[in-house]
Amino acid sequence: MLKASKFITLLLLVLGSSSAFAQNGTKNLRLYDQRPVHFGFYVGVNFYDFQLRMKEDISKVPDFFGVRTEVSPGYSIGIVSDLRLSHHLNLRFLPSFVNTERKLYFDMIDPYSGIRSEQERIIESSLVQAPFELKFKTERIHNHRWYVLAGFTYSFDLASKEKLEDDLIFKLNSSDLSYDFGIGMDIYFEYFKLSPQIKGFWGFQDLTIPDGTVPVSGLESTHTRGMLFCLTFE
Structure with missing residues (x-):
């Protein structure tokens, strides 16, 4: 996750420099947090990965020897709808679009050549x-x-291939549900509020589709996990 660590460093630098710039001697947007509802948008970089659980004894799984993942950065954009519940608590709804790519490398016997090799599957x-x-x-x-x-x-997932019959595709369920945790800072400028934040998410729905292929035969479960680094403008 070297790429992710670089983005964390960059986000912290943005957060620190923005906070320092906002401290201009006057209190900006004094009544902003008293509004019952407000809106905004966010843009960010995501790193989606999988939490893969293999069968307890893969030595009993024919032609399957292991699997590893490779993470690539994607982008996220969304709209912020914020409802004030109390002085310290807000409820937020953020309809979003996310584009991302993940790669899986299966150590397996190729069903066509009969040779053991690392087979790539791109999702x-x-x-x-x-x-x-x-x-x-x-x-x-x-x-x-x-x-x-x-x-x-x-x-x-609008790009899901869950219904395609192709042994060279690693298929996943199109629907997922995750729980999310994050931390950030609201920085008040004269005309808007900027909020750099880091958020992690973990899917608790098994996305595996038991299609009978070798890659799936060695897996017990497939769950989403990842991180999002974003800037929110409100």
Whole structure:
């Protein structure tokens, strides 16, 4: 996850420099947090991966020897709808579009050549998401405040190939549900609020489709996991 660590470093630099820039001696957007409802948007970089659980004894699985994953960055965009519940708590709905790519490498016997090799399977996903989350905020300190997020996300993959009959495709269920946790900072400028944040998510629905192929035969379960680094403008 070297790429992810670079983005974490970049996001922290953005957060620190933006916070310093916002401290201009006056309190910006004084009544902003008193609004019952407000809107915005976010853009971000995501790193989707899989949490793969192999069969307990793969030595008993014919032609299957192991699997590894490779993560590539994708992008996420969404709309922010924020409802104020109390001084420290907000309910948020963020309809989003996510594009991402994941790669799996199966150590297996090729069913066509009969030779053991590492077989690549590429999963390209175009996800429509409906995240709901609670935002817990600290007290505002001049022009910034910290917050944490907790919620869940329903995802539907528009690019899913779950119904195709092709042994060279690693198929996944098109629907998924995950729980999410994040941390970030609200930074108040004169005319808008900027919020850099880091969020992790873990799917609790098994996406495996038992199609009888060698890659699937060695897996007990397939779950989504990943991270999102984004900037929210409100």
